Amino acid sequence: MNNRRTWLKQTGLAMVGVGIMPLENFAIPKSENIIEDKNDLTLIRLQSNENPYGPSTLAKNAMSKNLNISNRYNWEMLEELMEKIAVKHNLTAQNILLGAGSSEILNLVALYCSKKTGNLIIAETTFDYWTVTAENAGLKKIAIPLTADKKNDLAAMLKAIETDTKLVYICNPNNPTGTICSNKELLDFINEATKKTTVLVDEAYLDFTNQPSLSNLVKENKNLIIVKTFSKIYALAGSRIGYAMAHPDTIMELSQLQFSPNASISVVSAAGAIASLKDDKFVTDTIALNAAAREYTIEQLQKLNIPCIASHTNFVYFSLENYNKDFFNQLTENNILGTKIYEEQGKWSRITIGTLKEMKQFIKALE
Ligand SMILES: Cc1ncc(COP(=O)(O)O)c(C=O)c1O
CATH class of the missing domain: 3.40.640.10 (Type I PLP-dependent aspartate aminotransferase-like (Major domain))
Incomplete structure (x- = not known):
């Protein structure tokens, strides 16, 4: 398994080198959860700020x-x-x-x-x-x-x-x-x-x-x-x-x-x-569904003593400074794809707002 991970990381870095893979996927391996099969349909993808409701x-x-x-x-x-x-x-x-x-x-x-x-x-x-x-x-x-x-x-x-x-x-x-x-x-x-x-x-x-x-x-x-x-x-x-x-x-x-x-x-x-x-309806539905799932996520993160920045988007930025479990390990074990630590000081990370069901699974994974 470790060999496969190493191989995946090396392959990934080679692909970044030739511009095929987004750098974000491989940016800070140490503080990032690595999930092996990205085509796994059960994977909860909260990494790249995609819209889970579409295409329309x-x-x-x-x-x-x-x-x-x-x-x-x-x-x-x-x-x-x-x-x-x-x-x-x-x-x-x-x-x-x-x-x-x-x-x-x-x-x-x-x-x-x-x-x-x-x-x-x-x-x-x-x-x-x-x-x-x-x-x-x-x-x-x-x-x-x-x-x-x-x-x-x-x-x-x-x-x-x-x-x-x-x-x-x-x-x-x-x-x-x-x-x-x-x-x-x-x-x-x-x-x-x-x-x-x-x-x-x-x-x-x-x-x-x-x-x-x-x-x-x-x-x-x-x-x-x-x-x-x-x-x-x-x-x-x-x-x-x-x-x-x-x-x-x-x-x-x-x-x-x-x-x-x-x-x-x-x-x-x-x-x-x-x-x-x-498709105006798709847009207004996305905005409403995203806002509800975002509100839930921020509320729950704050209950877990994880401070968040108020968000105007389909992702939330939060500090893991007070969180005493291994955040990325918790995600990996629950088949959730997150991203990385963006700022070491304050341990700031980001999560994409998926569907409400996905965000409930995300919060459960952190509890
Ligand atoms: C701020 C910002 N600009 C641009 C992009 C690039 O998006 P795309 O190339 O899919 O249009 C992204 C993707 O995440 C983004 O977050």
């Missing part, structure tokens, strides 16, 4: 219906998807660039900003796997600590901008902490920061809140890029669809870094995404 019925029907046209390229369907996204955000298709997941877009932005040498500014701790691309392309990373209440420290980030800063990344709400900056706070920040550099706002989890997207700002501001994904609220993580919203000139520059603009989306994924955009 409309999306599934559209995807299966379009399977049989997968033998053809279908640029028209991609154009339709871009049009629909543009309408949703009151923009035009020239403001939109599609990627195979927002990860592709994040990588493109990293490359775009690395065309000249300099640095990038990012919170410590945030969703930063994609910054490897920027660092490999020559940007130096400047990490700005979160505020005491685990928010992006916008004032400190603004102050940290130097003449050769090429990018500031704001994940809002922030992963892994689940905290949010208000649009007023962000607006003030963006107005100042984009006078000097490019600002990338990642709205992967914004749809779990009632705060609107900042999409309207990209009409005028060439130095603002907003990235969104179908992986979370629309439950299409495995379909790999994300997109950038930016000024048409910026979209043009970004698209030149793709092998063929917008072309990494399959027909089946595009059909699923188009149908998802029509």
